[in-house]
Structure formats: C-alpha cells, structure tokens
Amino acid sequence: MSARPAALVTGGSRGIGLATALRLAAGGRPVALVARGEAGLSRAERAMGDRGAECLAIRADVSSAPEVDRAFAAAIERFGTIDLVVHAAGILSTGRFDRIPVEDYESSIRVNYLGAVHVARAALPRLAASGNGCLVQVASVIAFKSFPGFAAYAPTKWAVRALHETLDAELRQVPVRLAIVYPPITDTAMIRDIPADRRPAVYDRFGSVTADEVAAAIVRGIESRSRRIFVRRTDWLYFHLTRLAPGITGRVLDRMLAGRGGISR
Numbered sequence: 001m002s003a004r005p006a007a008l009v010t011g012g013s014r015g016i017g018l019a020t021a022l023r024l025a026a027g028g029r030p031v032a033l034v035a036r037g038e039a040g041l042s043r044a045e046r047a048m049g050d051r052g053a054e055c056l057a058i059r060a061d062v063s064s065a066p067e068v069d070r071a072f073a074a075a076i077e078r079f080g081t082i083d084l085v086v087h088a089a090g091i092l093s094t095g096r097f098d099r100i101p102v103e104d105y106e107s108s109i110r111v112n113y114l115g116a117v118h119v120a121r122a123a124l125p126r127l128a129a130s131g132n133g134c135l136v137q138v139a140s141v142i143a144f145k146s147f148p149g150f151a152a153y154a155p156t157k158w159a160v161r162a163l164h165e166t167l168d169a170e171l172r173q174v175p176v177r178l179a180i181v182y183p184p185i186t187d188t189a190m191i192r193d194i195p196a197d198r199r200p201a202v203y204d205r206f207g208s209v210t211a212d213e214v215a216a217a218i219v220r221g222i223e224s225r226s227r228r229i230f231v232r233r234t235d236w237l238y239f240h241l242t243r244l245a246p247g248i249t250g251r252v253l254d255r256m257l258a259g260r261g262g263i264s265r
C-alpha cells in the first residue's frame, strides 16, 4: 500500500504513455504501467526505477475486458487507491484503404475503441471510489479531420472522441473528471515504424512534437482540470476551426497536401 493515491497508465511501456508516467512519477505519484510486451515493460520499469519512482508493471491487453479488470485489481492491491487513469495504449495501421488488411481494421477497433471502453468501464467505479478521480483518454487530432492513409485508424479515434463526449454528457453526476487529449503528430515508435510504402503524406507535410511535450500538456491539463487537452495553441485553433468551419478548413488542408499522392512512396 502506498501513502499517496496512484496513477494507472495504459500504453505505459513507451512513447506518450511512458513519458506521461515519468512526469507523474516526478511529481511523487506511484504509477502502474500497463502494456502487452514484457521486454518493453521491463525497460520502462527500469527507467522509472532509475528516477526513484514507485512503479508496478502489469502485462495486459486493453482489447480484453477481463485482462483490463485484472490489471486494475492488481494496481489497487499494490497501491490501495487509484485516482488517475491515463489511457494511452493504441495501435496504428496505415496505407491505402484497399491495401490495409481486414485484420488491421478489426484489431484497430478492438484495441483503440474497445480498449477505451474497457478501460473506462474498469476505471470509473474505482475512480469514483477514490473520491477525486480523473480519467484521461488519449485520442488524436485525426479525430478533427481525416487524411488519406488513415482508413483503419481515424475512425477509431473519432469513436474515442464520441465515447468521451457521450460519457461527459452522461456522467455529470458521477464524481469523476473526464478529459480527452488530442495529440498532434508525435515522434514515437508508432510513427517511426511505419513502412515507407504505407506512410501517409501528412507525416512529411506537418511538423511533429515529442512524447514529452505531449506528456507535459497532459500533466498541465490534469492539474488545471481541463476537459479538453491540447498540446499546442495551434491544435486548439485547429479543433475550433474544424468545428466552426469544417468545409473551408478541410479544403485548405487538402490543398496543402495536393500533389503529395496521399501516401508517400
């Protein structure tokens, strides 16, 4: 048992999840890291330990409701109370619509969308029990407007945004704060590992941020009790432009990408 309430971070073995876990731990919080791969979890656990963080690594697949539930139970058994959950686990499959294997459409929905559902279902009662809980779902700016190459991924992030908006409207009386993060292109393995012939042109047209910049925005957003968390001022502007003037904004962006073939070769 720990004296301080702990955080649980899914996708905590690398990228945005690990960067967020490191920042939370630097603020003195114990953190449970959830991911599938043993090697990645061990590396992340060492990185946390090197900074003196109290950490528990839990192997679980967020696309499995029972595994998610067991992960939460293990974290609570170790730390006592969880009052913050950051759900960052996610996968990305890109490419032209008809060249993305059907299995990738299925796994994207299972991990990115159903994962968000399973995490919310496991988290909400436990966060409510803490008396001051907060659930942060990581979406993407792709949930404002999609681009060529994202037929498998973008719908899952639109679904996460819709899930968040529904819960936000439905759970006003529940004592849990809900927040959603809309990271822009972030320099992580998720982007670096895309094969050249399946790399959407947006990655070469628009700049990226670091995982730590996203993590800093997440921690700032939690501290300031923001319901929507943006990394840069331009992401906030982009969000509002796509809501207020989706037609013009879409045309301008499509023109910026014109001639780039949609998917890099």
Ligand SMILES: NC(=O)c1ccc[n+]([C@@H]2O[C@H](COP(=O)([O-])OP(=O)(O)OC[C@H]3O[C@@H](n4cnc5c(N)ncnc54)[C@H](OP(=O)(O)O)[C@@H]3O)[C@@H](O)[C@H]2O)c1
Residues within 6 Å of the ligand: 010, 011, 012, 013, 014, 015, 016, 017, 034, 035, 036, 037, 038, 040, 060, 061, 062, 063, 087, 088, 089, 090, 091, 111, 138, 139, 140, 141, 182, 183, 184, 185, 186, 187, 188, 189, 190, 191, 211
């Ligand atoms: N990078 C970007 O440009 C970008 C932009 C906007 C939003 N995002 C979102 O930000 C989140 C983090 O992305 P990232 O760039 O940090 O990716 P990443 O570096 O590839 O890290 C993904 C993390 O999620 C874990 N994970 C993947 N599938 C899982 C599953 N089924 N169950 C449990 N854990 C799983 C991975 O570990 P294992 O593989 O070992 O399970 C890893 O820890 C994702 O939701 C992504 O969609 C990323």
